Amino acid sequence: MTFLDGALLICSILLALAAFGAVIRMIKGPALLDRVLAADVLLVVLASALIAYMVASRSTDHLALVVAITLIGFVGSVTVARFVQDRRRP
Amino acid sequence: MNSFLDVVVGVLLVLGGLLSLAAAIGLLRFPDLLTRMHAATKPQVLGSLLLLTALGLALRSWALVPLLVVAWIFQLLTVPVSAHMVGRAGYRTKHVDKDRLTVDELEDVVARVERAEDVDD
Amino acid sequence: MSAPRISLRTELPLLAWLVIVWGALWQDFSPGNLVFGLLLALLVTRFLYLPPVELSGRFNVLHAVRFAFVFVWQVIVASVKLLWLAVRTGPAVTSAVIAVPLRSHADLIVTATGHVVSLIPGSLIVDVDRANATLYVHGIDVPDAAAAERLRRSVLAAEAELIRVMGAAEDLRALRVEEAQ
Numbered sequence: 001m002t003f004l005d006g007a008l009l010i011c012s013i014l015l016a017l018a019a020f021g022a023v024i025r026m027i028k029g030p031a032l033l034d035r036v037l038a039a040d041v042l043l044v045v046l047a048s049a050l051i052a053y054m055v056a057s058r059s060t061d062h063l064a065l066v067v068a069i070t071l072i073g074f075v076g077s078v079t080v081a082r083f084v085q086d087r088r089r090p
Numbered sequence: 091m092n093s094f095l096d097v098v099v100g101v102l103l104v105l106g107g108l109l110s111l112a113a114a115i116g117l118l119r120f121p122d123l124l125t126r127m128h129a130a131t132k133p134q135v136l137g138s139l140l141l142l143t144a145l146g147l148a149l150r151s152w153a154l155v156p157l158l159v160v161a162w163i164f165q166l167l168t169v170p171v172s173a174h175m176v177g178r179a180g181y182r183t184k185h186v187d188k189d190r191l192t193v194d195e196l197e198d199v200v201a202r203v204e205r206a207e208d209v210d211d
Numbered sequence: 212m213s214a215p216r217i218s219l220r221t222e223l224p225l226l227a228w229l230v231i232v233w234g235a236l237w238q239d240f241s242p243g244n245l246v247f248g249l250l251l252a253l254l255v256t257r258f259l260y261l262p263p264v265e266l267s268g269r270f271n272v273l274h275a276v277r278f279a280f281v282f283v284w285q286v287i288v289a290s291v292k293l294l295w296l297a298v299r300t301g302p303a304v305t306s307a308v309i310a311v312p313l314r315s316h317a318d319l320i321v322t323a324t325g326h327v328v329s330l331i332p333g334s335l336i337v338d339v340d341r342a343n344a345t346l347y348v349h350g351i352d353v354p355d356a357a358a359a360e361r362l363r364r365s366v367l368a369a370e371a372e373l374i375r376v377m378g379a380a381e382d383l384r385a386l387r388v389e390e391a392q
Contacts, residue, residue, distance in 0.1 A: 002096065003093075003096060003097055003100050004096045004097075004099060004100045004148075006100070007099070007100025007101070007103045007104050008100075008103060010103075010104050010107065011103040011104055011106065011107035012107075013107075014104070014107030014108055014110060014111045015107050015110055015111075017111055017114065018107075018110040018111045018113060018114040019114075020114070021111075021114025021115065021117055021118050022113075022114055022117060024118060025114075025117045025118055025126075031123065031180075031183075033123055033176055033179060033180050033183075034123060034126065036176060037117070037123070037126055037127060037130045037131075037176060038117060038130075040130060040131060040172065041113050041114065041117055041130050041131070041134070044110070044113070044131070044134045044137075044138065045110050045113075045114075047138065048106060048107070048110050048134075048137060048138065048141050051106075051138075051141040051142065051144070051145050052103060052107075052141065054145055054149075055099065055103065055144055055145050055148040055149075058148065058149060060149065060151075060154060060157075060238075063145075063154075063157055063158075063161065064157075064236060066161055067157075067160065067161045067164055067236070070161065070164050070165055070168060071164065071168065073168070073172070074168035074169075074171065074172050077172040077175065077176055078171065078172050078175045080176075081172070081175035081176045081178070081179040082175070082179070084179045084183060085178070085179040085182060085183065108294075109290060109294075112290070112293065112294040112297060115294070115297045115298060116293065116294075116296075116297035119297050119298075119301035119302060120297065120301065120302070120304060121302045121303075121304065124306065124335065124337070124349050125304055125306055125351050127335055127349075128293060128332055128333055128334075128335060128351045129293060129297055129332075132286075132289075132290070132293070132329075132330065132331075132332035132333075133290045133293060133294065133332055135286065135330060136286050136287060136290045139283075153238055154238065156231065156234065156235035156238075156240070157235040157236065157238055159235070160231070160232050160235040160236070166326070166330060167326075169329070169330065170325065170326045170329030170330055170336070173329055173335055173336075174325070174329060174335070174336045174337070174339075177335050177336070177337050177349065178337055178338055181308075181337050181338070181349075191305075191306055191307055191308060193307035193308065193309055193353065193356060193359045194307065194308045195308060195309050195310040195347070196308045196310065196337060196338055196347045197308075199310075199338075199340070199347075200338075
């Protein structure tokens with residue numbers, strides 16, 4: 001096992017733990033906004049995992065996907081934030 | 091030279107993963123929405139910078155650099171906006187633990203605006 | 212579609228950015244691809260109208276490069292601090308919301324300052340009063356009034372840097388006068 005392989009393994013474990021933490025926060029809540037926040041973190045962890053995968057496979061196949069994930073996370077959290085704020089006064 | 095670059099890539103990967111984990115720890119440990127907000131998205135900006143740099147170094151390709159830069163700049167542009175939107179909605183819908191605030195200079199302003207809105211209704 | 216006319220000069224940075232994104236996504240900076248990208252950028256800006264960004268007309272490249280390094284360094288330091296805070300203090304952390312009236316009333320500077328402050332971990336813009344150019348900043352780990360004052364000064368310092376990079380001439384003059392005192 002080379003140094004890079006070891007680093008990739010550690011990085012994957014760290015990312016898996018981070019995703020696990022985000023999922024726990026998503027389950028616990030307590031508010032909708034906390035879940036949105038956790039979903040955002042989960043998306044960034046997913047993008048990070050894609051980058052780590054690309055380093056491992058020496059490809060650039062998913063780089064556009066990383067950009068897209070960033071934008072989807074943005075649109076998602078902004079939309080829900082607007083929704084939460086507007087719902088307060090029916 | 092190649093093995094040296096691999097070591098740099100490895101270190102960047104581990105640091106990037108560590109920052110993601112930092113976000114998750116903050117998300118679990120901090121007490122209310124706004125403090126979680128700090129931990130959640132912001133360390134990730136640095137984390138993705140490290141990971142994207144690692145990718146650029148691992149592939150050793152200059153043609154890739156513009157796309158990596160664009161990917162990072164999109165993060166720089168979007169993270170503060172979504173953080174602000176969620177934070178603002180959180181503050182206005184009373185998701186902030188007011189007891190933990192040592193100073194709050196927004197409270198009166200929001201209260202005044204809400205009174206004005208009630209009059210409009 | 213009758214969008215108000217915007218001069219080509221104010222639109223140029225946006226067009227250039229769109230063309231660069233297009234080239235980067237295709238990973239192809241050949242002239243043909245860039246020309247097609249420019250065509251698309253013109254179409255997009257023509258039919259999906261957005262209010263123009265009012266630039267100040269000056270941009271100090273030297274300050275911008277210096278500020279970029281300072282900024283990344285601040286982000287690194289603050290990220291490590293935040294990690295430490297999450298592991299060590301956790302649920303007992305204190306925070307504060309403070310009002311920071313900015314010097315400049317230009318939308319560009321207010322927005323850019325908000326972005327920079329938000330990107331540095333530990334501070335977050337909760338609300339903006341555009342008419343008075345006041346940012347309401349939520350800061351983490353602010354145990355007392357002295358720490359709140361430090362946070363306020365750091366926001367104003369970020370604004371000063373941005374005025375030096377791309378503020379209008381009169382803002383820069385006001386800043387120089389303030390610093391001379």
